[in-house]
Amino acid sequence: MIYLRLYLEFFKIGLFAIGGGLATLPFIKQLAGKYGWITQSQILDMIAISESTPGPIGINAATFTGNIAAGVPGGVIATAGVVTPSVIIILLVAHYFTKFSEARIVKSAFTGLRPAVTGLIAAVGFEVAKITLFNIDKYEAISKTLSIVEIKILSILNIKAVILFSIIMFLINKYEKHPIIYLAGSAIVGIIFKF
Numbered sequence: 001m002i003y004l005r006l007y008l009e010f011f012k013i014g015l016f017a018i019g020g021g022l023a024t025l026p027f028i029k030q031l032a033g034k035y036g037w038i039t040q041s042q043i044l045d046m047i048a049i050s051e052s053t054p055g056p057i058g059i060n061a062a063t064f065t066g067n068i069a070a071g072v073p074g075g076v077i078a079t080a081g082v083v084t085p086s087v088i089i090i091l092l093v094a095h096y097f098t099k100f101s102e103a104r105i106v107k108s109a110f111t112g113l114r115p116a117v118t119g120l121i122a123a124v125g126f127e128v129a130k131i132t133l134f135n136i137d138k139y140e141a142i143s144k145t146l147s148i149v150e151i152k153i154l155s156i157l158n159i160k161a162v163i164l165f166s167i168i169m170f171l172i173n174k175y176e177k178h179p180i181i182y183l184a185g186s187a188i189v190g191i192i193f194k195f
Helices: 002-016 021-035 040-052 057-100 104-133 136-145 159-174 179-192
Strands: none
Touching: 002 021, 002 057, 021 040, 021 057, 021 104, 040 057, 040 104, 040 179, 104 159, 159 179
16 A cells, blocks of 8 residues: 555656645645655655766656555665656657647746746745754754743754855855755765764
């Protein structure tokens, strides 16, 4: 039964995650809450692995989640589920694209989708930043005993992560290097400073 559920859930993700792999992450986060297939911590690992390995992030994320939920067969089934809608849509689009590509309604639909895709990606970025840069567990423990006024921001910040984030943001804006350099450098820093 889990295999059918994995396939159907990832089929829906593949069908509605318009805008690329990062747009699949809000859906996977929702699955984490709904089925418990993957934890918030594992989502961060999944993003790191999916971004640093070859292949589309959506497919890598589906494989990772399916593998955690139901082993290797689960990874294969989740991957098949997320890919199936794309294959169907690409075949249909390829067949009819030349006929409808200049239609006003098609252009308007694509123009309307851009802000929605941007919002999905921004929401994922916010969630990743929240989980990475703040000690959420510590915040929840402190917030039960203290009022909002008494909670100090420095007590819930993950200082090492904030410093690394700031350095990487500065370097990305100052030097136009390939992202793999920043990923590899961050991994080395994480190993050395035991993040």
